[in-house]
Amino acid sequence: xxxxxxxxxxxxxxxxxxxxxxxxxxxxxxxxxxxxxxxxxxxxxxxxxxxxxxxxxxxxxxxxxxxxxxxxxxxxxxxxxxxxxxxxxxxxxxxxxxxxxxxxxxxxxxxxxxxxxxxxxxxxxxxxxxxxxxxxxxxxxxxxxxxxxxxxxxxxxxxxxxxxxxxxxxxxxxxxxxxxxxxxxxxxxxxxxxxxxxxxxxxxxxxxxxxxxxxxxxxxxxxxxxxxxxxxxxxxxxxxxxxxxxx
Ligand SMILES: Nc1ncnc2c1ncn2[C@@H]1O[C@H](COP(=O)(O)OP(=O)(O)OP(=O)(O)O)[C@@H](O)[C@H]1O
Ligand SMILES: [Mg+2]
Numbered sequence: 287x288x289x290x291x292x293x294x295x296x297x298x299x300x301x302x303x304x305x306x307x308x309x310x311x312x313x314x315x316x317x318x319x320x321x322x323x324x325x326x327x328x329x330x331x332x333x334x335x336x337x338x339x340x341x342x343x344x345x346x347x348x349x350x351x352x353x354x355x356x357x358x359x360x361x362x363x364x365x366x367x368x369x370x371x372x373x374x375x376x377x378x379x380x381x382x383x384x385x386x387x388x389x390x391x392x393x394x395x396x397x398x399x400x401x402x403x404x405x406x407x408x409x410x411x412x413x414x415x416x417x418x419x420x421x422x423x424x425x426x427x428x429x430x431x432x433x434x435x436x437x438x439x440x441x442x443x444x445x446x447x448x449x450x451x452x453x454x455x456x457x458x459x460x461x462x463x464x465x466x467x468x469x470x471x472x473x474x475x476x477x478x479x480x481x482x483x484x485x486x487x488x489x490x491x492x493x494x495x496x497x498x499x500x501x502x503x504x505x506x507x508x509x510x511x512x513x514x515x516x517x518x519x520x521x522x523x524x525x526x527x528x529x530x531x532x533x
Contacts, residue, residue, distance in 0.1 A: 288317035288472045289350035289365060289443045291337065298332060298343030306332050307343055308496040316350075319466070319473040321487035321504070323480070325518030329496040330476040331371050334446045337474065338366040349444055364393060367442035371449045371476075373426070373433035382408070382424075382432050383417035389440035400439075407439035410465055412458065427453040434462070444472045451479040480519055484508070492517040 291314040298307040306329045314320050324330050335341040339354045339362050347354040349365050367389075370376045379385040386407055390400035408416060411431040416424075421432055430453045437445060450466075451459050459482050466473065466486045477483040483490070484504055491501040494516045500507060507513055514521050 287443050288470055290314060290316045290318075291444060291472060291474070292346070292348040293333075293336070294346045294348075296333075296336060296343050296345035296347060298329075298336065298341060300332075306496050307336075309345070310493075310496070310498055312491060312498055312501060314472060314474060317470060317472055318489065319475065319487045320501075321483040321490045322474065322476045322493055323478065323483065323490060323514075323517040323519060324476075324493035325516075326478075328493045328518070330493055331448050333493065334368060334448050334474065334476060337444065337446050338362055338368050340368070364440075365442060366444040366446065367437035367440055367471075368446045369434055369437045369448060369450060371452075373421075373429035376433040376436055377421040377429060380420060381417065382413065382419045382421050385421055385432060386435045386439050389436055393440060403439040403441075404435075407435035410438060410461075411435045412461065427455065427458070430454060431458065438465070442471060444474070445469065447473065447475045447477070449477055449479075450475060451477055451482045478518065480524070494518075 293310055293312045296307055296310040297305055299305045310333060322330055336343060336347050339359045349362060352358050352361060354362050377385050379388060383404055386404045387400045390403045411434055413431055413435060421429055434450060450462060463482055463486050475483060475487060487504060489501060490504045490507040492499045492513055499516050500513050511521050
């Protein structure tokens, strides 16, 4: 089941006097696929870390009707899967199989059901035969795919992806877009890879300097070049590259 997300007036600082999120409000509908763009350091990862209570700032975040707060964390962690920007933050077991089984086993699936989920998630990420591999010996792109598999294996109602397309080759990007298209969860996707993001999202939000500068359909955002630049996207670069190389 997909849940809506309501972020209201959320502010957060890592160090006093340096706000990273400034009064962020965003309404995400159940089952929606929303993209968030913004330059490096804008606060995108910081915002995602609030969705499952890893960070908690001033203001409110609700998943469905449940407020993200200390007492709701066990339930929230079941509802919201977060794929970290850096896979090394996600992987902590000795083998790939154990990393991917961790979520399903933790959520009470039987060993057989968990094993089936591991097989399916690894298959989706083109990781057949990796079950006994040590995650720490894998390439960055492979670790990224294991991190994605750990979350897919638990089928959460909300998935927050932090730069899911980075370090993936283009075949894997297309495969991941197919998987994203089939998920019936609510998806929040932070990405600086504009083209894959456009192909999988309904709406786009622009986060810059810790503030939501705009949120609209991807057409609305794409037509506003000033807004794109604020979001860290140099649209002239794409235009020139397409003119030069894709005649
Ligand atoms: N643990 C931390 N302690 C202190 N400051 C932090 C911490 N994590 C992030 N920051 C700072 O908060 C700001 C926002 O960081 P964040 O990682 O959310 O940006 P981002 O938009 O995800 O950037 P990127 O596109 O590079 O991933 C940055 O200025 C960063 O230096
Ligand atoms: Mg980030």
